Amino acid sequence: xxxxxxxxxxxxxxxxxxxxxxxxxxxxxxxxxxxxxxxxxxxxxxxxxxxxxxxxxxxxxxxxxxxxxxxxxxxxxxxxxxxxxxxxxxxxxxxxxxxxxxxxxxxxxxxxxxxxxxxxxxxxxxxxxxxxxxxxxxxxxxxxxxxxxxxxxxxxxxxxxxxxxxxxxxxxxxxxxxxxxxxxxxxxxxxxxxxxxxxxxxxxxxxxxxxxxxxxxxxxxxxxxxxxxxxxxxxxxxxxxxxxxxxxxxxxxxxxxxxxxxxxxxxxxxxxxxxxxxxxx
Amino acid sequence: xxxxxxxxxxxxxxxxxxxxxxxxxxxxxxxxxxxxxxxxxxxxxxxxxxxxxxxxxxxxxxxxxxxxxxxxxxxxxxxxxxxxxxxxxxxxxxxxxxxxxxxxxxxxxxxxxxxxxxxxxxxxxxxxxxxxxxxxxxxxxxxxxxxxxxxxxxxxxxxxxxxxxxxxxxxxxxxxxxxxxxxxxxxxxxxxxxxxxxxxxxxxxxxxxxxxxxxxxxxxxxxxxxxxxxxxxxxxxxxxxxxxxxxxxxxxxxxxxxxxxxxxxxxxxxxxxxxxxxxxx
Numbered sequence: 001x002x003x004x005x006x007x008x009x010x011x012x013x014x015x016x017x018x019x020x021x022x023x024x025x026x027x028x029x030x031x032x033x034x035x036x037x038x039x040x041x042x043x044x045x046x047x048x049x050x051x052x053x054x055x056x057x058x059x060x061x062x063x064x065x066x067x068x069x070x071x072x073x074x075x076x077x078x079x080x081x082x083x084x085x086x087x088x089x090x091x092x093x094x095x096x097x098x099x100x101x102x103x104x105x106x107x108x109x110x111x112x113x114x115x116x117x118x119x120x121x122x123x124x125x126x127x128x129x130x131x132x133x134x135x136x137x138x139x140x141x142x143x144x145x146x147x148x149x150x151x152x153x154x155x156x157x158x159x160x161x162x163x164x165x166x167x168x169x170x171x172x173x174x175x176x177x178x179x180x181x182x183x184x185x186x187x188x189x190x191x192x193x194x195x196x197x198x199x200x201x202x203x204x205x206x207x208x209x210x211x212x213x214x215x216x217x218x219x220x221x222x223x224x225x226x227x228x229x230x231x232x233x234x235x236x237x238x239x240x241x242x243x244x245x246x247x248x249x250x251x252x253x254x255x256x257x258x259x260x261x262x263x264x265x266x267x268x269x270x271x272x273x274x275x276x277x278x279x280x281x
Numbered sequence: 282x283x284x285x286x287x288x289x290x291x292x293x294x295x296x297x298x299x300x301x302x303x304x305x306x307x308x309x310x311x312x313x314x315x316x317x318x319x320x321x322x323x324x325x326x327x328x329x330x331x332x333x334x335x336x337x338x339x340x341x342x343x344x345x346x347x348x349x350x351x352x353x354x355x356x357x358x359x360x361x362x363x364x365x366x367x368x369x370x371x372x373x374x375x376x377x378x379x380x381x382x383x384x385x386x387x388x389x390x391x392x393x394x395x396x397x398x399x400x401x402x403x404x405x406x407x408x409x410x411x412x413x414x415x416x417x418x419x420x421x422x423x424x425x426x427x428x429x430x431x432x433x434x435x436x437x438x439x440x441x442x443x444x445x446x447x448x449x450x451x452x453x454x455x456x457x458x459x460x461x462x463x464x465x466x467x468x469x470x471x472x473x474x475x476x477x478x479x480x481x482x483x484x485x486x487x488x489x490x491x492x493x494x495x496x497x498x499x500x501x502x503x504x505x506x507x508x509x510x511x512x513x514x515x516x517x518x519x520x521x522x523x524x525x526x527x528x529x530x531x532x533x534x535x536x537x538x539x540x541x542x543x544x545x546x547x548x549x550x551x552x553x554x555x556x557x558x559x560x561x562x
Contacts, residue, residue, distance in 0.1 A: 007446065021300070104392045105410075105444035110385045129386075130445075137446040140421075163386035164411075165288065165418040 001083035003075070003090045007098075007138050010052070010091050014139060022049035026141035026168075028132060031055035031092075032072040033081050036176040036184040040145040043173060045086040052139050053082045054091040056098065061127030072186055091139065098134060107133050109156045109163070115250045116152050117265060117274070120240055125156050132157055136166050144168050149175045149183050151261055151276045155250060172280065177203065183275045190271040198234040199268045202275040205230035209262055210277060218256045220244040231266055240265035240272065247278060282364035284356070284371045288379075288419055291333070291372050295420060303330035307422035307449075309413060312336035312373075313353040314362050317457040317465035321426040324454060326367040333420050334363045335372040337379065342408030353467055372420065379415060388414050390437045390444070396531045397433050398546060398555070401521055406437050413438055417447050425449050430456045430464050432542055432557045436531060453561070458484065464556045471552040479515040480549045483556040486511035490543055491558060499537045501525040512547055521546035521553065528559060 004010045017024060025044030029037050033055075044051040055078055062068035075092060082090050106126055112118075113125035136144070146154045158170050176184050181203035182196070191199055205227040212223055227242050245252055247259045261278035285291045298305060306325030310318050314336075325332040336359055343349035356373060363371050387407055393399075394406035417425070427435045439451050457465050462484035463477070472480055486508040493504055508523050526533055528540045542559035 011448070018299070019302070101443070103444045105388065105390050105441045107445070108387050108389075110387055112385065134446045137448055140448060160386050162382070163384040164388070165415045167292070167418055167421060 001079065001087060001090070003079060003092055005093055005097065007093065010089065010138060013089065017050050018140075023143070024048055024139065024141045025051045025143045025145065026135065026139050027051065027053045027087075027145045028135050029053060029055055030057045030071065030186065031078050032074055032186040032189075033078045034176075034184045034186065036147050036149065038081060038085060039176050040147060040173050041082060041085045041087050043171065044143065044145050047171075048141075048143055050089075051087045052089045052091055052141065053078075053087050054135055054139070056091070056093055056131070056135075058098070058127060058131040059095050060099075060103075060130055061124050063121055063123060066121070067187075067190075072189055091135075098131070103130070106130065107160065107164075109159050112152070112156050112159060112250050116241060116243060116245075116263060118152070120265070120272075125153070128153055129156065129160050132160070133164075133166075136168055141168050143171055145171045145173055147175065148172050148278065148280075149185065149274065149276070151263060151274075151278060152250065155247060175275075181207070183273075185273065187271055187273065191268060195236050195269045195271065198236045199273055201231045201234040201237060202264055202266055202273060206262060206264065206275060206277050213256065220252070220254055220256065223262070227262070227264065231264070236269045238267040240267060247280065282360065282368060282371070284360060284373055286374055286378065288374065291370065291419060294370065298331050299421075304424070305329055305420065305422045306332045306424045306426065307416065307420050308332065308334045308368075308426045309416050310334060310336055311338045311352065311467065312359050313355055313467040313470075314359045315457075315465045315467065317428055317430065319362060319366060320457050321428060321454050322363060322366045322368050324452065325424065325426050328452075329422075329424055331370075332368045333370045333372055333422065334359075334368050335416055335420070337372070337374055337412070337416075339379070339408060339412040340376050341380070341384075341411055342405050344402055344404060347402070348468075348471075353470055372416075379412070384411070387411065388441065388445075390440050393433070393437050393440060393531050397522060397524060397526075397544060399433070401546070401553075406434070409434055410437065410441050413441070414445075414447075417449055422449050424452055426452045426454055428456065429453050429559065429561075430466065430555065430557070432544060432555075432559060433531065436528060456556075456558075462488070464554075466554065468552055468554065472549060476517050476550045476552065479517045480554055482512045482515040482518060483545055483547055483554060487543060487545065487556060487558050494537065501533070501535055501537065504543070508543070508545070512545070517550045519548040521548060528561065 025048030027040045057071050107129040108126045180200050209223050224242050231237050243263045247261050263276045265274045306329030308321045308325050338352050388410040389407045435453050461481050490504045490508050505523050512518050524544045528542050544557045546555045
């Protein structure tokens, strides 16, 4: 396992791999890896000859008042995890390497990017599409792996790849949770012990919603109202949104259809957490 | 030489080429090929193992009142030219193949795209960046060839490739002219005999400007004024713009610097023509 810092070096390595006919998997991350990332890496290692894990806290996807500076970083621990799972390369460029000059090229998935998390984070998904386009063009993977916790991100990247014909297959991977049910996130370290307990309400409300749906409830207003009650009932919580949407358009739906997602964004104290469950297929 | 209509077929061909280690050149065109395109194809054939000429009248780069419907097409003649010059594939998809579903992903080079031709053609360069991104992702060329007649397009594509790290080298190719000096363009067929004579004024004014510059004139206001006089002096002409710009920023300059371009856009009758000369290096 090797840590690569420059675009030219990773390109040279990829060139040699392609000459040998190796397939390449990419796991794009912002680092501070947890078992959720681990599951993406495992799938990539299983299904490709070579796996690159990019670890890059991308400044262009953070808003002016967000947590860019304090976002947790630990490249040593990340290396150990990637190495233990059989990954081949960590690509860990500095921001100056990824954005050498002033970048004025924007990539936007219009319509999908302005909804849900796009309301509180207006430039976020354009930043994600920009950096993912760059990583695809630098590493030219056959497969890329994205976690479904960032559900809107997955839908947007999928649409971008389809619209621009990127020669890469997008592989969605299921959410990995603590025993408590809390979805793994690098941002969970921001939580105090008390806040962590409150954060359990996200998954608990989703599980209750699922039980309602299993019993036949199809009215999304009823389901949303039950989720809201559970989350509002715990301390430190402030709901950003609770939505049930069509998974292609991300538009609200009133009655459950075949392909839907139940999506939550909730502040617990100062930490913004997201969670969801989706019927994808 | 083969005409390919579908993305999946061209991808299969490219895959086999890559397995054999062949280098690939792409000449993206809207067809109705002339000797200007021919010079791009010749350079690609000379410098790559395989050459793809894409012939696609891209709807997304035409404005609502532009000439999409009447834009000239002649795939038979195009095939003969590409074949005679040693090209390997014409990629000639239908619009429904390139834009299967509603495409909501935009690629924009902000700042450069709103100037010059972007003023009268506000969505044009976003359409160009979209289709060129798609072609790069479908054909994955090592080299791509663009004519310098579309100078702003060249600057924008170059910036897009740099910003998004597309793994392709952009090769600019010099303007090819008739003996009269008129720059070759598929749109020249719109001109009546009388209008054609007036169109000579574009190159004539550029040549006069070059002679002024050779004599030491550095004030762009003087050069622009002389160009304007020459063009306004012929019938059917209506100037859209005469500009002298920095070639990186496309901003107006007052005194000539090392890297500048003199750019013209002129209506001759109803036909909009562009021409330029540039000190690139």
